[in-house]
Each structure stands twice: as structure tokens, then as C-alpha cells.
Amino acid sequence: MIEHRHLRYFLALADLLHYGKASAQVSVTQPSLSRQIADLESQLGCQLFVRTSRSVELTSAGLEFQRSAQLVMQAMDSAIRSTQAVARGEKGALRIAFTSMIAWSGLPKLIKSYADSAPGVNLELSELIPSALMKAVESGECDIGLTFEATVQPPYQYRELQRESLSIAVPADHRLAHQKVVTVKDLVDEPFILSPRNTASALHDGIVQLCRQNGFEPRARMYTQLQGTIVNLVGEGLGVSIIPTAMSKSNPESVRFVRIDDAPELALGMVWNTTNSNPCLSAFIQSVDARLDET
Known part of the structure; x- marks a missing residue:
């Protein structure tokens, strides 16, 4: 069976055309290299090199095998690199x-x-x-x-x-729209637009708890799942909401985001x-x- 080492030894000799230099390149003894080349020729059933006392040359079959062996080695090297890249998560x-x-x-x-x-x-x-x-x-x-x-x-x-801070989202014409800072108590009796608990429990519970800590239960006018939808509904004047401050980057003209004083942060x-x-x-x-x- 032709193995990887046969191809490696053959290509070294085919490139250098010198047994001493080729054996040094592949780190084996010269007799060992000679045996491996002879074994390869035996398995192929043809002569790959013409050897004289002064030179080593490739036969026509050797030239053809060199081209094919180079492609095989390149494919193998590519497969090894690709496999290792996958294993490293690259x-x-x-x-x-x-x-x-x-x-x-x-x-x-x-x-x-x-x-x-x-x-x-x-x-x-x-x-x-x-x-x-x-x-x-x-x-x-x-x-x-x-x-x-x-x-x-x-x-x-x-x-x-x-950690993400919380802000209130109110319509642009809301009484709190131009405040720099508000308290949660400023939202008593306001109609809230909230995320339903069964889809965003951490956010929902955080908002409800914040309102309760300030002495009131948020009056939910409607629920919707997406924060972007909440912002749009606020912009239409359908209510107010407490949302992660990062949503202010959406920057809708119809909504104002106001920082809540001493509000806890969301993880x-x-x-x-x-x-x-x-x-x-x-x-x-x-x-x-x-x-x-x-x-």
C-alpha cells in the first residue's frame, strides 16, 4: 500500500535529484530512503528514477507521478489545515x-x-x-x-x-418629554405598554417590581413582545413604557427617552x-x- 511517507520521500528526491540531500531533508538515512523508493517503484510496477554513479533523473513515469503526487500532497495539506481550523473554531x-x-x-x-x-x-x-x-x-x-x-x-x-440602564419612553408631546430626569412615581396612572411576562420575564418582572417599590401597580394598557414595537406604539400616543436605555439609539422623532433617577440596571x-x-x-x-x- 502506498502511504504518505512514500509520497513525501519521493517528492523530496524528485525535487533535489540527490539521495544524500533528499534523505537529509526528510530526516532519514540514505539507505532507508533508497528502500522506500524501491518499495514505491515495486508497488507501482514501474521505474521512477534513472540512477547512475553521478546523477539521478526522473523517468517519464516519474515525471507524471511527480505531478500527481504534488496534487495529492497539496490536497492532503489543505485537508489537514481545514480540519485543524474547524477544530480551533476558526x-x-x-x-x-x-x-x-x-x-x-x-x-x-x-x-x-x-x-x-x-x-x-x-x-x-x-x-x-x-x-x-x-x-x-x-x-x-x-x-x-x-x-x-x-x-x-x-x-x-x-x-x-x-448592565443596561432603564429609561422611560413617552410620546414627544408628553408632559415629561422635556425632563432630563424623572422618577418612577411620575408615571403613576399612566397607561403602560409592556412586554408580556411569558415572553420576557426578566424585563417584565423588573419593571413591575420597580413600580411596586415606588408605591403603585403599573396600569397595563397593552402588551407586545418586541421592544421596537413598544417604541413605535409609544410614538403613536398609545401609552408610556419603561425600556432599556439602549433602545434610545433607534431615535424615532415621535418618542422621547428620559433617564429614570436611581433605577436599577438590567443584566x-x-x-x-x-x-x-x-x-x-x-x-x-x-x-x-x-x-x-x-x-
């Missing part, structure tokens, strides 16, 4: 799910940093509501999710990446299945850790 695919407001936070910079360091990885991004995102992680439909704080059990893990982070064997996932987590260490 090549392949990574499926990232994220909630709508994540796109307005600082987390996309983490995605860009990884994408820049791993151009061979195809990033598949999916925008999902928080509850659907967790189901996607659990089912293996995505490799990692970027979302609000999540309480998970092994084999799942949640890691906080940043944003990533969640994944620790048994997920995708090397790109490990590489992404390492990239995120390195980026956070720089800040």
Missing part, C-alpha cells in the same frame, strides 16, 4: 440568537470582534423573543443566545456581560449549553472573555 458555523434590544446594546461589538478574528466562520443570526430564544438554546437550534438575565440549570450556563448576557461541542462556540466565548478583559 472555520465552520455559529448560530447566534438575540433579543430585539440586543441589537441596540453594546453586545454587537462582541460579535464583530469575533467575526473579525474568525473570517472563516459563517455567523447565522436569529432575532427571537426571550422565551423562544431559551427554547432554541435548549433544542440545539442555536449555539448561543444573547438576552436578558436568565436563571438556568446545568448543563446550561448564563454569563452576565453588561444582559449570553446563555449556552455547556455540552455543545461546536468548536466555534468555545472560540466565541474565548473571544468575548478576551474582549471584556480589555475593557
